[in-house]
Amino acid sequence: MELATTLTGQTVRNHVREVGINGNHWYAVAWAKDLKPKKILSVMIWQQAIALYRDSQNQVHAVENVCPHKGVAIDKGQVKGDTIVCGYHGWEFNSKGECIGIPYWNSSQKLPCAQLRSFPVQEQYGLIWLFPGDPTLAATQPLPTMPEYDDPDWLLIPVGAHFNAHFSICNENTMDVFHGYLHKNLQGWFDPVLLKLRETEDSVTADYQVSYQGPITKFLGLSEVGDRVTTQTISVDYRYPNYVNNLQGISSLYLMRLPIAPHASRSFTFMFLKIRLPRPLVNLLRPVLQPVIIHLLFLRFLRQDMEMIESEQENYLKDPQRRYVEVNPAIIAVQRLILRQYETFVRSQNPSQQTPKSVYPEVSAP
Ligand code: FES
Ligand SMILES: [Fe+2]
Structure with a gap:
């Protein structure tokens, strides 16, 4: 279903910060290399x-x-x-x-x-995947597909992270392209516009237009000249419980979210970059490029996100009754999806149980 791309302001229903997971999906739980x-x-x-x-x-x-x-x-x-x-x-x-x-x-x-x-457990893409729900449903649910994983034209950057925050806060950060402001000193992106928003029973897809400028832009192949502004469309696809972001064949990001506890989450991220260098040279540089990109690029963004995500969680815990205002309809759609998936799981475990009283985000007074 196509959704409106503008919103005047909606309060966040606190319940989304407390809900559990839909266990009837595959979750990445560990790097395969860590299981000796x-x-x-x-x-x-x-x-x-x-x-x-x-x-x-x-x-x-x-x-x-x-x-x-x-x-x-x-x-x-x-x-x-x-x-x-x-x-x-x-x-x-x-x-x-x-x-x-x-x-x-x-x-x-x-x-x-x-x-x-x-x-049920399986090893795929260098990750261990676990199905915590009804084991009879495991075969009916697919893993994310990552065509770039075995393609030598893409450089894989794997990064793991731990957040002291509920998975809804982490997932909203991933969907929230409007927080480019936070990364301005890293010359991330600016002037975002939500172009298109769609939702299904188990996904939310948002197409944003974003602009880039600076040396990172040049490195990623977004523009020939780093000081020129380049405008591109990025598609952010939350396919519960994981994310796929795609930047027009230049980079892809797969973010597997692992909810650990009400205030703790992990992520397993695969960033794929299309390196525009001859393949033998890429293969030669691969062992050097990976740590350099992780430390000089990825982790700098991640630390900034982590600080905001954990601050949001901390203040939520100090006053769980306080309401916050959201203006990005993609975030409201992510919240709806998280709540809907949890309700579906609760109902599947106990079909006679009534759906909890509306847990959906409520509309604020104008
Ligand atoms: S054998 Fe496991 S607690 Fe006794
Ligand atoms: Fe960020």
């Missing part, structure tokens, strides 16, 4: 502790990080072949989470029914 053979990696997804490990075939498995015997964190144990063994009494669990051995158990006796909850 024979090691257990603990991660959090929306207040749920998960233990990841690889079996003898290097296949990734995900189980709840809580031993069903006494509740000890299972990541204090070890990986033994294809099984995971709790560090406290040595109970052993297979990849389905079934208890298949207790060291002090009489082998003639039937083992107790102790189940470690397991989750």
Whole structure:
């Protein structure tokens, strides 16, 4: 559905700062390189502790990080072949989470029914993806597609970040192209105009017109001459729970959001840049270009965003009843989507439950 691109002002409904996630999607939970053979990696997804490990075939498995015997964190144990063994009494669990051995158990006796909850998990694009909701729906939900990932014409810049903020605040920052003001000293972008706004059941897409000027513009190939103003259209696509931003074949950004807790989120970002240099030269420069771009460009923007995002969260917590005013309809659409997805998930878990009283953003008095 096409939406209006202007808004006179709408108050933000506080509820969006408190809602949970729709678990019936795939979430990036870790960099694949961080999960070493024979090691257990603990991660959090929306207040749920998960233990990841690889079996003898290097296949990734995900189980709840809580031993069903006494509740000890299972990541204090070890990986033994294809099984995971709790560090406290040595109970052993297979990849389905079934208890298949207790060291002090009489082998003639039937083992107790102790189940470690397991989750659908897969490794793709250098990330570990987890499906925290109804496992029977995992096969019906796709992962984001990243055609640039295996294309040598694109330079991949992977960046991870942790924010002390609810995922709605982080996601609004990503949709909010009007905050170019914050990055003015980095010569980011200016004069944004929202051209087009569309929403579906699980996405919000906004096309913004933005202008660029300066050396970064030249480096990214946005203009031949850095001091000339270049105007381009950027498409920001929030496909719950992740983002895809596209700048006319010059750069693409995939931002995978991991909600950890009510005031904590992570992001796994892939920035792809089309480097206009001969491929052998790019391959030669790749190991140098990646850290240079991360430190000199990406992290400088990220630190500025982080400061604002965490300040917004802090002030929300000081006075959760206070209402704030929004004028970007794309942000209101993002809030609606987050709330709608959460409601859908709550309903799917308990179909007889009534939808909570309208949780949608309310219109302020003129
Ligand atoms: S608490 Fe895990 S085996 Fe006892
Ligand atoms: Fe930013």
